[in-house]
Amino acid sequence: MVRLAMILLGVDYLRVRWRELLMVGCLSVVLGVTIFCDALDGALWFPIMPFAALLLLEGVATVCVAWTGMGGQRTLRYVKGITFILSAALVLVGGEHGNFILSMIFGTLFLVDGALQMIAARVVRYRKWKIAAAGGGLEVAIAIFFYQPYPDHYAGTVAYCVAFGLLFGGWNMILLAMRVRRMAINPAVADEQPAGHATAAATTATTDTPAGQKRPLPDSFDGPPEPHEHVLTVHVWTPVGTVKAEARRQPIVDRYIAAVDRNGSISTGHAALETAEGIYISLYPAVEIERSPEEFSRILRATRDNDVPGLFQPDYATESAAWCPSTRQIRIRNYDPERLERFWAEYRRDTTYNLTYRNCSSTVAKALEAAIEGASVRAWGKRTGWKPFLRVATTPELWVAAQVRKRSATMAWTPGLTLDYARALSMLADPRPSGWVKMARLALQTMYASRQRWRAEKAAASNIYDTDAADGQDPGSEGRLEPPWQPVTDQHYPAKRPDAS
Structure with missing residues (x-):
């Protein structure tokens, strides 16, 4: 944490x-x-x-x-x-x-x-x-x-x-x-920079005004982003959604590790990151790695002998057209494009790909961390004292994100773990209103709507009363149901029979 x-x-x-x-x-x-x-x-x-x-x-x-x-x-x-x-x-x-x-x-x-x-x-x-x-x-x-x-x-x-x-x-x-x-620098960026570049980036990061402060943030983060909003999007291709043939369902395994189809081929899925400013981060091996069950255990090791050349995809449209659209998308409003740009400028200098420690998912996770640095302070304001710290510390998603990150750091980043990590971080970067505040607001909105409806019904009834009075009718008689009975008359009974005597 x-x-x-x-x-x-x-x-x-x-x-x-x-x-x-x-x-x-x-x-x-x-x-x-x-x-x-x-x-x-x-x-x-x-x-x-x-x-x-x-x-x-x-x-x-x-x-x-x-x-x-x-x-x-x-x-x-x-x-x-x-x-x-x-x-x-x-x-x-x-x-x-x-x-x-x-x-x-x-x-x-x-x-x-x-x-x-x-x-x-x-x-x-x-x-x-x-x-x-x-x-x-x-x-x-x-x-x-x-x-x-x-x-x-x-x-x-x-x-x-x-x-x-x-x-x-x-x-x-x-x-x-x-x-x-x-x-003096975001650790997510510092891990990927040489000492000289890290020092320069640290100076830039502390002297420049973050772009996240220039872009106006919405008053409320409740609800998904609108289509016109500038957002950061995490694209995830799940293993099950990318197999070539029908998948052999294996709960948990095909969600977080890999899916195996009926022909024995293994699919590990994919992850990418895209922003409204045109940044697209998607690392893929330059040559497809053989992922047969016999070879999978060998290439799983995070050792230098498993490093292969990689390449970065140009944009989402090209990648999705060549493969398929992403299965899941996580969108975040509160991010800093300038910090992300600095991270991306350093990270893309190295195109090495490793299935375990430097893959598409680990790349997206590092880029996401660089983009949301200071998100809580931007959301709550710098001069709110300890409020940002307390809100972050008491949010359950912090524990979830920490556990996902721990599993990924000690095992390997996968698209499934990246999806969970992005979802948890989206709740932290775009904090939703407190549950009690939201419930109170919904209750007040319901009460206000009910009062407005009652007033409209009362006004309509008053208009009917005034109209009927002006026409000389019994006010409120219009639309009144007649009783289901009729007055009793002699015609309802047969004539009295003459006395037989």
Whole structure:
């Protein structure tokens, strides 16, 4: 999350607040260590029940306003709310059994995540893969700690989770403060530039006025962009949507890795980025890579011997005409075309293509990060104090984007992961109104429309009354239904028979 926070808030915004960030991070670490040590003996000082009640309240509130979201945002809100409600219910109702279940759940999550990270690092062998493998080993150790009952027989499960959250969150905040203290350039751009170019770009980035401030931003980001708006578009060709023959459906695998058709051919999909200013970023191998099942495991390694010449496609119209239209499109309003142009000028000097560490998806992800630097500050304003930081930190999409980025960095960027990453970043760059604010606004709009309708109906009824009175009719008699009965007359009955006597 450190890198994403730097990208979304911008180095300039964070540099002037690095001391406060450092203090908050240190305080978070101290609290985390204190709570962890307190839970070791089973006699908890940490208020478990009030915390569970707050967790339940947050879950219920999230579910109540989840319907105001859009697409994936709505789904994420529901998942978050239901997760909080179930976790709080296990604490409030379950007692020892609830703590045991929570321990097994958290342990399994850490175990799966750590094991996947270690396996991916061992297979792909990207840069710094040993550090990633060590991080996976730490997660496995935490999973074992949750699984075994020592020393408190699962009584401190919730406290441990809070402690780990404070520890990791505080550590990330300390790293963020120390990194932005002297940093002067977007890390997404710095990774791709030589030292001399990076210094020049840093000077340009801090002295020029970003184009994102020149372009007027809309008052509200709620809803998809209008056709006339200048937007950045992420094009994604999904693996299933690009196979030549009928795909053999494999859930998750054909969504995030590759799809295999009935003839055995593998399709990994594609990703590209396009802006209204004419920038088009799409890296493709100059010669088609053989992707048979036998060769796929070999070319999956992020090693130099798997580097091949690549080429950049000229524009979307040419690429889609030669292949097929993109399957999914993610559009973002709040981006900086000048920063993207500087990134693109440096990145396209190298046309190397590698299926794992420098492919179409990784290129789009880096370009997207360069384009949205400082997006949150542009959306909320530079002089709003800590509001941009708090809004970014409390948005669930930040956690989703961080997890997707972590998986991609430790494994490989794929079109499926790029699609999820772009969707999460679009929610952060173009922040939607708060769910409570949106719900209140919809309620007020409904009330106002109802009052307008009632007034129109009352005015129409008054006009009918005045017209009938002027014509000498009984006001309001027009259109009145006659009763279904008629006056009783003699003709309705037969004549009385004469008396037989």
